[in-house]
Amino acid sequence: MSIRFPELVGSIVEAALSPHPVDRYLELVDPMLTWRDLRAKVVAVEHPTPRTVRLGLRPTRQWQGHEAGQYVQLSVVIDGVRHMRCFSPANAATDAEGDLELTITAHDDGFVSTYLRDHARVGMVVGLQQAQGEFVLPSQRPAAMVFVSGGSGITPVLSMLRTLVAERYAQPITFLHYARTSEDVAYRAELAALAAAHPNIDLRLHHTRDAGDGHFTGAHLDDIAGFDDAQMFVCGPPALMNAVEEHYDTTGMTQQFHKEAFTLAAPIVVDPDAPVDGELSFLRSARSTTNDGRTILDQAESAGLSPESGCRMGICFSCTAIKRSGCTRNVLTGETDTEADTQIQLCINAPVGDVEIEV
Structure with a gap:
């Protein structure tokens, strides 16, 4: 196994600066000066309609470009809490040198979209994840x-x-x-x-x-x-x-x-007459709450926790965590899972009885 020199240097530097990653120190100098983290600076802000905001984003050097149709996860800090959402770039496919164009519609219940419409400004720095998704043009263009x-x-x-x-x-x-x-x-x-x-x-x-x-x-x-x-x-x-x-x-x-x-379809409800019971335990945070039937992500946030999350639709896999014990139900398919020590998605799984999760 080979290790590239920049990665080796980065590992040594981060070990020396432990317990914080090197980017936590670099961002004190310039939020766009990063070693590993991918970020982007807002270089343009427009409001093409009353409900939308159009952002021009210039990513840091880690950006790898995007294919037409893919989406990115954008994160922004609001009142000290980092929130992540998925948006699809509107500009043509780009390589690693290209800027991004996001046009975001502020929906009535869109916390992040409304914040960006009302508060985005040139110079703001946001978090970014590499583009992903299979909704892309075929390499062999059709007729x-x-x-x-x-x-x-x-x-x-x-x-x-x-x-x-x-x-x-x-x-x-x-x-x-x-x-x-x-x-x-x-x-x-x-x-x-x-x-x-x-x-x-x-x-x-x-x-x-x-x-x-x-x-x-x-x-x-x-x-x-x-x-x-x-x-x-x-x-x-x-x-x-x-x-x-x-x-x-x-x-x-x-x-x-x-x-x-672009929005979550109504979940499948399995046996709506079955009583909701059990306790949901967040092991890493040493907290627990009485199961109220909602998704684990929703219950974690109600308990004051802030697990990483993105699309909240089950497509971006940013909110996975290890379930140590218990049974969960996928709210999209109705399928249940009783396997211990397995990765599950918090946004589309709800507890069935007692559940222990590494959050």
């Missing part, structure tokens, strides 16, 4: 592309569209987007300009609240150029995703189908 998005789900498919335009992809592209009103389309002017400049782009904007043609119906897919050979990419809220998938299944469509959900 036609259909993008369907709703609300904040526009960002990953816009990244794909921008990437294809940069590559001078000349095959048919259909871009369907659903928003409450025309003013809620954060990239309305750019999309119109792209469609006007590129004859192969068919732009179809649908509005669900003002004078428009409302929510998705199969008719919105009519007369799409190259549709039989197209691949579909769908991203948005559950109602849109479910409507498109139902149409896909009932009509026997054969196009290759890719999807990415």
